[in-house]
Structures are given as structure tokens and as C-alpha cells.
Amino acid sequence: MTTIFDDVIIYTTLFFSLFSTLFFMLIFIENGKAAKKPKVKKYPKISIIIPAYNESKNIIKTIKSALNVDYSKNKLEVIVVDDHSKDDTFIQAKKMQGKSVKVFTKNHGGKARAVNFGIKKSTGEIIMVLDADTFPDKKCLKNIVGYFENPEIMAALPAIKIWKPKNLIEKCQAMEYTTMALIKKVFFIMGSMNCAPAGAFIRKSFIKKYGDFATNTLTEDFEMGMRVQSKNFQIAQSLDSVVYTVVPDKIKKLVRQRVRWSYGSLENIAKYKYMLNPKYGDLGLFFLPITLFGIGFVSFLFIYFIVKSIYNLIQIIHLNSLINFDIFPLIDFDGKITLTNLITNERTFFILFTSLTALIIYEIGRRNTKEKFRIEYIGYFLIYSWIMSLSQIIALVHFLAGRKPKW
Amino acid sequence: MRKISFNKYFSVFLMTFLIFVIGILLSQNISSKSSKEILKTQKEVKNYLLSLNLQSEIASEYICRVDVFDLTKEKVNLGQQIDVLEKNLGKENEIVKELKQDYSLLSIRQWLLVKQFKEKCNKNINVILFFYSNEINASESESQGFVLDYLYEKYPDGLVIYAFDVEENTPALNTIKTIYEVKKAPSLVVNERLFTGFQSKEKIEELLI
Numbered sequence: 015m016t017t018i019f020d021d022v023i024i025y026t027t028l029f030f031s032l033f034s035t036l037f038f039m040l041i042f043i044e045n046g047k048a049a050k051k052p053k054v055k056k057y058p059k060i061s062i063i064i065p066a067y068n069e070s071k072n073i074i075k076t077i078k079s080a081l082n083v084d085y086s087k088n089k090l091e092v093i094v095v096d097d098h099s100k101d102d103t104f105i106q107a108k109k110m111q112g113k114s115v116k117v118f119t120k121n122h123g124g125k126a127r128a129v130n131f132g133i134k135k136s137t138g139e140i141i142m143v144l145d146a147d148t149f150p151d152k153k154c155l156k157n158i159v160g161y162f163e164n165p166e167i168m169a170a171l172p173a174i175k176i177w178k179p180k181n182l183i184e185k186c187q188a189m190e191y192t193t194m195a196l197i198k199k200v201f202f203i204m205g206s207m208n209c210a211p212a213g214a215f216i217r218k219s220f221i222k223k224y225g226d227f228a229t230n231t232l233t234e235d236f237e238m239g240m241r242v243q244s245k246n247f248q249i250a251q252s253l254d255s256v257v258y259t260v261v262p263d264k265i266k267k268l269v270r271q272r273v274r275w276s277y278g279s280l281e282n283i284a285k286y287k288y289m290l291n292p293k294y295g296d297l298g299l300f301f302l303p304i305t306l307f308g309i310g311f312v313s314f315l316f317i318y319f320i321v322k323s324i325y326n327l328i329q330i331i332h333l334n335s336l337i338n339f340d341i342f343p344l345i346d347f348d349g350k351i352t353l354t355n356l357i358t359n360e361r362t363f364f365i366l367f368t369s370l371t372a373l374i375i376y377e378i379g380r381r382n383t384k385e386k387f388r389i390e391y392i393g394y395f396l397i398y399s400w401i402m403s404l405s406q407i408i409a410l411v412h413f414l415a416g417r418k419p420k421w
Numbered sequence: 422m423r424k425i426s427f428n429k430y431f432s433v434f435l436m437t438f439l440i441f442v443i444g445i446l447l448s449q450n451i452s453s454k455s456s457k458e459i460l461k462t463q464k465e466v467k468n469y470l471l472s473l474n475l476q477s478e479i480a481s482e483y484i485c486r487v488d489v490f491d492l493t494k495e496k497v498n499l500g501q502q503i504d505v506l507e508k509n510l511g512k513e514n515e516i517v518k519e520l521k522q523d524y525s526l527l528s529i530r531q532w533l534l535v536k537q538f539k540e541k542c543n544k545n546i547n548v549i550l551f552f553y554s555n556e557i558n559a560s561e562s563e564s565q566g567f568v569l570d571y572l573y574e575k576y577p578d579g580l581v582i583y584a585f586d587v588e589e590n591t592p593a594l595n596t597i598k599t600i601y602e603v604k605k606a607p608s609l610v611v612n613e614r615l616f617t618g619f620q621s622k623e624k625i626e627e628l629l630i
Contacts, residue, residue, distance in 0.1 A: 033437040040433060205424060246423065295423025300430065336564055337571045337622050363444040 028364040035371035045203045052160035059089045061138030065128035067097040069146035077110045079149035095132040098122035126234040130226040147260040157255035168220040168247040172255040186394040187261045196379035202251035206297035209239035213257035233278025240286045253382045276409030316403040485542035528583040547629045551584040554606035565607040
């Protein structure tokens with residue numbers, strides 16, 4: 015059952031995918047080299063804030079990794095804020111207390127409040143928010159502080175890599191993060207980076223002037239990013255400054271995380287909806303609308319093709335029930351025809367072309383972040399996008415219904 | 422006022438558009454290669470029709486030496502090629518229409534030969550005429566076609582099937598429709614008996630010799 019409607023949807027999707035993959039690839043190729051790490055003239059004092067809740071297993075390792083970075087020791091302080099953990103996170107962290115490590119505990123109030131608490135205790139010019147399951151690379155700080163020479167830049171993001179990915183789900187995410195590093199770099203090149211996630215560095219003067227991390231949103235990092243943009247400042251993305259993070263290792267956990275992220279994006283785009291305006295440059299004219307369109311269109315596609323597949327499946331089952339499912343005589347009957355049809359179809363060409371562009375994006379991202387090549391990319395391509403779409407739909411439904419997803 | 426990179430969007434849009442045009446041209450190039458195939462198919466059908474005519478003339482005397490199923494297999498192959506052309510070029514394409522008419526004439530010619538073969542050589546062959554429609558009751562025709570495909574594959578040495586578009590208006594086909602009183606689709610003529618409407622696999626199998 016192929017209708018004109020199907021064709022319109024398929025060609026719109028193909029055009030849209032091809033346009034976006036080409037866009038990110040070409041912008042990076044054009045500007046990527048120019049946007050390499052800037053020279054450092056002075057090293058500002060950095061406060062690494064580690065909010066921790068029930069992280070007794072990781073906390074010492076995280077503190078050690080923060081102390082171990084290649085940066086002048088008198089320009090570095092580590093502030094651990096225990097969010098009233100149920101385990102012995104605080105006791106473990108206390109063991110590391112010293113000249114450059116301060117450890118606090120407070121009443122339980124969530125991550126954003128813990129970070130805000132830490133910022134108040136900090137003395138650095140630049141704040142780095144480090145999740146307790148995230149570890150900075152040795153060169154992480156040195157490679158990123160140069161961005162702050164530019165007074166327009168209020169925050170800078172390291173490239174995020176996955177800490178020792180083991181199963182397929184983690185490896186898929188490793189590949190996704192590699193691709194995302196490049197895409198985020200393009201956001202930065204276009205002056206439209208609008209999120210400040212795990213491992214972000216933020217100028218303390220900005221927080222002092224425009225307020226703490228928001229405590230009423232699911233994604234305070236996205237809110238902070240939008241806030242920086244709303245004040246017409248910039249967020250930089252680095253590719254050679256690296257932090258390692260632990261990611262969900264099960265599909266269910268991954269879906270939950272992504273539902274939270276998508277919901278948070280929608281929530282904050284709604285909060286800053288006045289920025290959907292050419293006054294905010296490429297962000298307002300292109301990147302925000304495309305994010306919204308992406309969520310809406312992908313959800314629609316997902317539902318449409320699920321319904322269609324179910325219809326086709328029913329049809330196939332119905333036809334085969336007519337022959338009592340004795341399918342053996344029919345096998346290979348259509349093989350030749352299907353193949354001929356597939357080759358002479360221009361859709362195949364577009365799908366191949368888009369996949370190729372996507373692969374090139376991954377490859378450039380991989381080279382720029384010095385990741386290993388992973389053959390699992392194909393699995394990622396086929397299955398992973400379905401998980402992402404599913405999460406977006408769940409988030410969209412929650413958002414439209416006006417209730418926050420459960421954690 | 423912040424920067425807006427109109428020229429970037431425009432140049433990428435243009436590039437995407439170009440790739441789309443190239444893609445469509447390329448696939449048309451491939452299908453024009455397959456239009457050479459069409460000519461080949463067209464020629465094949467015509468030649469085949471001609472040779473079948475001759476063959477039946479010759480064969481009427483030596484008919485029992487003809488391998489009927491071999492003939493049918495070649496015809497089915499042609500039919501599949503025409504199906505592919507129909508999918509690629511559309512139902513309304515003149516070449517497709519012409520080929521389909523030729524094909525149905527060929528089917529009729531072959532059907533006559535098979536009838537002769539049955540009578541003169543005393544062979545047990547089941548003959549099914551299948552009248553389908555892609556417009557009215559299309560889903561029933563589709564189901565019936567599926568069942569017949571299955572039966573054809575299941576009984577490779579005992580069953581020949583000729584399918585006709587009920588909408589088609591060639592004099593030869595109209596005569597057959599009149600003889601068997603076929604009025605609507607789907608209809609089956611199983612060994613000379615008319616059945617109107619969808620017939621189940623079990624029902625048809627019961628009617629086979």
C-alpha cells in the first residue's frame with residue numbers, strides 16, 4: 015500500500031535529513047580548523063564543584079581525577095557537596111579533604127541546589143560542574159580556559175566521552191557522543207550553543223549577575239545555556255578538552271534519561287519562547303525552530319510508520335491465513351522482482367547518500383576527538399534512532415499533557 | 422542585532438536540492454536503461470506470441486509432444502517482467518497497457534493450446550482462469566491472487582493459471598467473458614466452472630483433479 019501521502023512524507027524526511035547532515039558536515043569542514051583551541055594568556059582560578067548523592071563508590075575516584083588534572087595547584091580548588099546521601103558518600107569524601115579539597119554536606123534538595131551551594135563556597139573565577147560519575151582528562155582544563163579570553167564567552171564545554179563502554183548500548187552512546195561533539199561544535203561556530211551539560215565551565219561573574227542554576231526544571235544545564243544565549247553571550251564547544259562520563263547501560267535507563275532531556279528541552283524552549291525570533295540570530299531563526307520541528311516531525315513519523323507497519327503486518331497475516339500459513343511454496347517467489355525494484359528506486363540513492371554523509375560526520379567527529387573506529391555504528395544506525403524517537407514521543411506526550419516525567 | 426547566516430542555509434539548501442535532482446536524474450537513467458529492457462520485453466512478448474501462434478499450428482498435429490508446463494513457466498517469467506514495468510512506469514503508461522494487452526492475448530492463445538492438449542492427449546491438467554480487478558473489490562482480488570500464487574507454486578506439474586484484468590476490453594477476452602458469463606471480479610473459472618467472489622484455498626483444492 016503506497017499512497018501519494020506516503021511519498022510526500024518519505025521525500026520530506028529524506029530532504030530534511032539530507033539537508034541537516036550536509037549542513038553540519040559542510041559548516042564544520044568550512045570553519046572547523048579556524049575554531050581550534052585558542053591560545054591561553056592567563057590561567058584563571060577554577061573551582062571544580064562536585065555535587066554528589068549516593069555516590070560513595072565513585073566519589074574518591076572523581077575527587078582524585080579532579081586533583082590530578084594538569085593545572086597549577088594554587089589555581090585549582092575542588093568543592094564536594096554531599097546532598098545528604100543515604101550512603102557514606104560524605105564520610106568517603108571527607109577522607110580526601112585537604113588544602114585544595116573542601117567537603118560540605120547539606121539538607122537534601124536536588125542537584126541544582128547542591129551546585130548552587132557549592133558556587134557560594136567557591137573562590138574561583140571559573141566554575142566547573144562535575145557530576146560524581148564524570149572524570150576530567152588530564153589536559154581538560156588547560157585545553158579549555160583559552161576560550162575565556164573572549165569576554166563574549168560565558169561558558170565552555172569539553173567533549174564528553176564514555177568511560178569504558180562495555181555493552182552495545184554503551185558503545186552506541188559512545189558513537190552518538192562522538193557525532194554530537196561535532197554537531198555541538200557547529201552550534202558553537204554558528205553562535206547557537208544553548209546547553210551547558212556535564213563538565214561545563216561557566217564564568218562565575220555571569221552566575222553572580224544573572225542568578226544561580228534554576229531549581230524548578232528537569233534540566234538546569236539546558237536552562238543555563240538558554241539563559242546565556244538570552245543575554246546575547248556565547249557558549250564555546252571544545253573538542254580537545256575531554257571529560258569521561260558513565261552512561262546508562264540498560265535501554266530502560268537510557269529511555270528515562272532521554273525522556274528527561276527532551277522534556278527539559280521543551281520546557282526551556284517554552285520558557286524562553288520569545289527567543290524564537292530572528293533577533294536572536296541563527297539560534298532564533300534556525301536552531302531553535304529546527305529542534306522543535308525535529309521533535310514534532312520525528313514523533314509524527316514514528317507513530318505513522320508504526321501504525322502503517324501494523325496495518326501491513328495484519329494484511330500479511332490475513333493473506334497467509336488464507337493458505338493456512340503454508341508459506342514454503344512461496345519462498346523466493348518475489349526475490350528477483352524486489353531486487354530490481356530496489357535498484358531502480360531513487361529513494362535508495364537518497365538513503366545511501368544521507369547515510370554516507372552521516373557516516374562522514376561521525377568519522378570527522380571521531381578523528382577530532384581521537385576516538386577509536388567502531389563497527390557497531392551500523393547497529394547504532396538501525397536500532398538506536400528508534401529508541402531516541404520513542405523517548406521523544408514520551409517526552410512530547412508528557413509535555414503536552416503538562417506533567418513532568420517521573421525520574 | 423545578532424548574526425544570521427542566510428547564505429549558509431541557502432547554499433546548503435541549494436546543494437541538497439542539486440543532489441535531489443541528480444538522484445532523480447540518475448534513477449531515471451537507470452530506468453531508461455530498463456526502458457531498453459522494456460523494448461526487449463515488448464519484442465519478446467511479440468515474438469513469443471508469434472512463435473506460439475506458429476507453434477500451435479505445428480503443434481496441433483504433434484501436440485502431445487509439447488511440454489505445456491515449460492511454456493507456462495516462460496509465460497510467467499514474462500508476466501513478472503511486465504509487473505516490474507508496471508510498478509516502475511505506472512498503470513497508465515502506454516507501453517505497459519500495450520504489453521498487458523499482448524500478454525493477455527498470449528495467455529488466451531496458450532490457454533487454447535492447453536485445452537487442445539488436454540482433449541487430444543488425454544492429460545490431467547487443471548486450468549484456472551482468474552478475472553481480477555485493481556479498481557473494484559481490489560483487496561478481494563489481491564487475496565485471491567495470493568492464494569492462486571500459492572497453489573501455482575504448490576502444484577507445479579498439475580496446474581496452469583491465466584489471469585485477466587476484468588476491465589480489459591479486447592474482443593478475444595470479451596468473448597471468453599461472455600462464454601463463461603463472467604460479470605465481476607474476482608471470478609474464477611476452475612476447469613470450466615464459474616465461481617464468483619473470493620474462493621478459499623480449500624475450495625479450489627477440492628475442485629482440482
